[in-house]
Amino acid sequence: MIPGDDAAPEAMSASLRVLEALDLPIDWDHIPVGDELASLAPTERESLVGEHIDNSDTVLFGSSNGTTPGAGFMRWGKKTYANVRPVRWRPGYASPLARPEGIDYVIVRENLEDMYVGVMGPAKLLLDAGLTDGRSRVPPDAANGRFAAKIITRPGTEQVTRFACELALSRGGKLTVSAKTNMLPATDRWFCDIAREVASEYPGLEYEQFIIDDMAHRLVMRPHDLDVGPTTSMCCCCPICTATSSPTRAPAPSGAWAWHRRAATATTGRTSNRRTAPHPTSPARASSTRPRRWNPPR
16 A cells, blocks of 8 residues: 555545455555655665565555655556546435436546657657648647647557456446547547447447547436446546546545556546536436446456
8 A cells, every 4th residue: 555645645544444444355565655755765765666566466556746656657667558447326425416326337548648658849849840731730839839749559549448348248238439539530539440440349249439528428417328438548537537526436535546466457536526517317227137346357
């Protein structure tokens, strides 16, 4: 358990009390809080935390302001390609939605690519290399601006989509893919095209696809229609995370990570006080013959 920095240790402590009350057969390995790690040199911190992560089956990680290392190592070092975000309403928790009962879906975020690849620099380099064309909307004075590249690959998209397909088949059997396909055809539309190809290999899997703006709308207005929703890294960061921040879930430490050795996935839990306008006519999902539960594929 890596408590992290700032307010994270307090939230992680509360989460740990809940887990300990369950009396699970878990051997806990505790990393010092960020304030204590700060006395070590950065390389010593990286080595210490990395060693503990390597010796663990699962890591519960609080948020970091940069003092506590490990997030990058778990993400890119461990190739944690799928960020799994289950959303389920629990009885007893208030919700701004008119009928939150039965909300139970999972967002699967591609976790290694997109704009997180870290390719960035002066925009003049792009202009001088001739990487713009007639579709480019180059702003005035772009030569003095900065850029960040967005990179999507077929192997990365296939990998996260297969995970999402297997997860969907273990639940309600429905896959809802979304991305910014209208504005970013070279990357996001390609992501969806690849996802559709992969999904076609899974008989019995229901497939649908929406522009990310529409998907954010559906998360609020028609959440009962959703089951498993894979998307790109940046699409999950922006509209989807905003739409799913309404209090329909049981509390989890803000920004907490749980890394699982077997599945190469990261489960993220967040809480928010953001309120979304209720929708009194939100349809309830018809009951399914399959049990709806969080059951990650291996």
